[in-house]
Amino acid sequence: MSQRVIKEILSQEEIAPKHFKMVIDAPEIVEGAKPGQFLHLKWVDNIGGDPLLRRPISINDMDKDSGELSIIYRVLGRGTELLSRLSKGDKVDIMGPIGKGFSIPKEARKVVVVGGGMGIAPLYPIVKELLNKDREITLFLGGADEGQLLNLKDYEEMDLELKTSTVDGSHGYKGFVTDLLEEALDGADYIYTCGPEGMMEVVQEKAKKLGVKGEASLEERMGCGTGACLSCVCKIKVGTKDDWEYKKTCTQGPIFPVEEVIFNG
Amino acid sequence: MAKVNLEVDLNGLKLQNPVTTASGTFGFGPEYYQYVDLNRLGGVMVKGTTLNPKQGNATPRIAETPSGMLNAIGLQNPGVDHFLKKILPEIRDYKFETIVNISGNEVEDYAKLASKLNVEGVGALEINISCPNVKKGGLAFGTQPEMAASVVQAVRVETDLPLITKLSPNVADITEIARAVEEAGTDVISLINTLLGMKIDINSQKPILANKMGGLSGPAIKPVAIRMVYQVAQAVQVPLIGMGGISNADDAIEFFLAGASAISVGTANFVNPEVTMEILDGIEEYLVEKGYRDINDIIGKAIEKKNNIV
Ligand SMILES: Cc1cc2nc3c(=O)[nH]c(=O)nc-3n(C[C@H](O)[C@H](O)[C@H](O)COP(=O)(O)OP(=O)(O)OC[C@H]3O[C@@H](n4cnc5c(N)ncnc54)[C@H](O)[C@@H]3O)c2cc1C
Ligand SMILES: Cc1cc2nc3c(=O)[nH]c(=O)nc-3n(C[C@H](O)[C@H](O)[C@H](O)COP(=O)(O)O)c2cc1C
Ligand code: FES
Numbered sequence: 001m002s003q004r005v006i007k008e009i010l011s012q013e014e015i016a017p018k019h020f021k022m023v024i025d026a027p028e029i030v031e032g033a034k035p036g037q038f039l040h041l042k043w044v045d046n047i048g049g050d051p052l053l054r055r056p057i058s059i060n061d062m063d064k065d066s067g068e069l070s071i072i073y074r075v076l077g078r079g080t081e082l083l084s085r086l087s088k089g090d091k092v093d094i095m096g097p098i099g100k101g102f103s104i105p106k107e108a109r110k111v112v113v114v115g116g117g118m119g120i121a122p123l124y125p126i127v128k129e130l131l132n133k134d135r136e137i138t139l140f141l142g143g144a145d146e147g148q149l150l151n152l153k154d155y156e157e158m159d160l161e162l163k164t165s166t167v168d169g170s171h172g173y174k175g176f177v178t179d180l181l182e183e184a185l186d187g188a189d190y191i192y193t194c195g196p197e198g199m200m201e202v203v204q205e206k207a208k209k210l211g212v213k214g215e216a217s218l219e220e221r222m223g224c225g226t227g228a229c230l231s232c233v234c235k236i237k238v239g240t241k242d243d244w245e246y247k248k249t250c251t252q253g254p255i256f257p258v259e260e261v262i263f264n265g
Numbered sequence: 266m267a268k269v270n271l272e273v274d275l276n277g278l279k280l281q282n283p284v285t286t287a288s289g290t291f292g293f294g295p296e297y298y299q300y301v302d303l304n305r306l307g308g309v310m311v312k313g314t315t316l317n318p319k320q321g322n323a324t325p326r327i328a329e330t331p332s333g334m335l336n337a338i339g340l341q342n343p344g345v346d347h348f349l350k351k352i353l354p355e356i357r358d359y360k361f362e363t364i365v366n367i368s369g370n371e372v373e374d375y376a377k378l379a380s381k382l383n384v385e386g387v388g389a390l391e392i393n394i395s396c397p398n399v400k401k402g403g404l405a406f407g408t409q410p411e412m413a414a415s416v417v418q419a420v421r422v423e424t425d426l427p428l429i430t431k432l433s434p435n436v437a438d439i440t441e442i443a444r445a446v447e448e449a450g451t452d453v454i455s456l457i458n459t460l461l462g463m464k465i466d467i468n469s470q471k472p473i474l475a476n477k478m479g480g481l482s483g484p485a486i487k488p489v490a491i492r493m494v495y496q497v498a499q500a501v502q503v504p505l506i507g508m509g510g511i512s513n514a515d516d517a518i519e520f521f522l523a524g525a526s527a528i529s530v531g532t533a534n535f536v537n538p539e540v541t542m543e544i545l546d547g548i549e550e551y552l553v554e555k556g557y558r559d560i561n562d563i564i565g566k567a568i569e570k571k572n573n574i575v
Contacts, residue, residue, distance in 0.1 A: 002299050004538055042536065049484035049512060050332040052536060079329075095300075095538060221325050223334070223535045226300070228292035230312075230341045231327040246320060246341065251296075 001032055004095050006044060010068060012087050016147030018075045020084045027067025029094060033059055034101035035125035036217060036255045039071065040225035042093040043082050055079045056222050058122035059097065072121045072150050098225050099254050102126045102215055104133060108190035111135050114203050116142040116177055116195025120150040122217050123194055131158060138184045142177025146170040178202040185210045193258060201263040208259060216258040220249040227251035235262035269552045270559040273526050275504040276452040278389050278427035280307035280362055280527055283560055284545045287508050287531030288313055288366035288391065289338065293352050294359065300538035305545060308362040310391050310529060315368050316377055318344035323475035328464045333485030334532060335462050337476035340368055345381050353386050362388030364429065370399040372419045379423035389427040392420055395458045407433035410445035417449035429506065432456040439493045440500035447501045454497060455506035455529065457490045483532040484510045491523050498524025498565055514547020522567035
């Protein structure tokens with residue numbers, strides 16, 4: 001069940017250049033939230049309606065006991081710039097949790113998780129959940145530099161196989177995260193991915209080649225976040241032929257079966 | 266019990282209160298059940314409905330602009346048959362009036378839609394005349410008085426339901442179109458639809474919307490909408506439903522004072538999904554505070570009466 005709440009920021013810090021982590025006290029949202037779901041956020045003061053629209057941001061972490069949740073986001077345009085200026089004690093207007101979230105099929109014993117750039121942010125909750133359920137995880141993180149490998153320190157403490165890559169070579173393999181993928185996919189049962197479309201397309205292709213199914217988290221521009229406005233649609237395959245239909249990324253996604261997504265549609 | 270009367274009668278279309286939701290911004294209603302007590306709404310104008318299902322435009326379909334947004338959804342909808350079979354049964358028991366917004370490429374499309382929608386559970390039809398007429402080279406029905414009138418006449422003969430005609434603001438003289446659709450038999454006029462606009466990404470050096478151009482909505486268009494409601498209120502006798510940038514009760518009241526008998530809330534639902542409830546409460550508070558007993562007492566108050574006989 002989604003709801004709208006106005007909540008206090010517990011802390012906000014710049015964790016890497018232009019990357020911010022905000023912790024919010026929101027027990028009502030955390031209570032029903034699942035990995036892969038997101039928030040539709042707004043600053044409280046947008047007098048005169050500028051900037052107008054909410055911003056969709058994934059839940060990066062949540063603690064059911066304390067009711068705290070955190071988000072990690074990159075400053076891109078005016079909306080995220082305004083969010084980044086808020087600090088402890090300020091309020092944010094939240095709709096959430098929104099979307100279907102990831103699923104964990106029984107047969108997914110050996111899983112591969114691939115995150116690129118900001119797409120790493122929504123993966124932390126599902127990785128935690130997979131570990132709780134004793135799944136064997138190989139996690140690939142790719143970014144421009146080490147600072148973009150979000151939650152790196154947390155992952156290093158976890159019982160999983162971590163493979164990093166950076167374009168500038170500052171951490172792990174120098175190059176693209178997808179270069180390393182094929183070997184790990186061989187023998188895997190399931191894959192989870194989030195990142196730039198180009199990256200996910202390569203992931204899809206390699207997974208398909210090896211017959212591995214899985215889930216991808218998509219991004220589209222959003223208006224309502226309730227399924228009403230149809231601005232956030234993405235192309236999803238239906239049936240066996242080349243047929244597809246538009247599905248709403250907000251309420252029917254943002255998680256879709258990776259093999260059914262038509263990228264760059 | 267309400268302290269003031271909020272019921273309005275729009276030429277036979279009775280609404281329990283004057284707060285409705287604008288077509289394309291509120292789905293079919295249930296999309297908002299988690300945020301809004303749907304039974305408190307006066308009416309819901311459902312998503313623009315066409316004869317056949319429509320896939321709509323490619324993405325991106327929206328772009329943010331100063332105090333507003335552009336949209337080019339392209340009328341994605343499941344088609345009228347699906348609406349009648351699957352959606353209407355799910356919404357007909359709510360207390361709001363279900364107002365079906367209809368769109369077509371030809372006059373005959375509108376007539377066929379009206380005849381199919383002449384069923385119980387539909388409270389009224391809202392004719393969207395902003396669509397391009399394929400037979401007339403894609404010129405929007407709503408930009409030419411004769412073309413607008415021909416659509417209204419074609420619908421009128423097919424239905425006894427209250428008819429609302431929704432005007433496009435992309436014209437030189439909105440009162441001319443308003444008079445034409447009144448003459449053609451519309452019971453109510455709603456205005457305004459979106460203003461045609463565009464936004465270009467200076468990095469990619471391309472338009473942001475896949476459709477290149479789109480309709481501007483939100484607070485940015487409110488002064489234009491108020492002006493048009495004010496003008497049309499003085500040009501026709503039929504009641505008006507005002508919309509365009511309404512974001513709070515103060516905005517809504519401005520529309521009543523300009524001559525609207527009811528209002529529609531569109532883009533503001535995206536910003537605050539609970540806004541319709543806040544507007545409804547705010548209207549009531551305003552009336553109580555100013556000592557009015559009836560919403561109808563403030564409709565058109567800002568219009569100077571020229572020929573006051575006694
Ligand atoms: C389901 C989902 C989850 C997301 N999770 C995260 C996250 O955890 N961390 C993070 O940094 N970013 C995330 N994003 C992307 C984030 O929403 C955009 O970066 C943000 O909206 C940009 O806003 P802006 O004001 O900075 O940019 P502007 O360019 O000023 O925004 C203008 C408009 O375009 C929209 N927009 C621009 N870029 C995007 C984009 N990539 N995706 C969707 N809408 C966009 C904005 O929402 C706004 O309506 C997510 C997007 C979606 C759809
Ligand atoms: C995303 C979106 C979709 C819309 N779809 C329709 C539609 O299908 N039919 C229609 O008549 N108007 C449509 N409109 C126009 C609105 O109903 C309304 O007239 C306009 O947005 C102005 O009101 P606002 O500023 O409160 O949004 C749409 C507007 C938006 C923002
Ligand atoms: S954002 Fe409106 S339908 Fe998804």
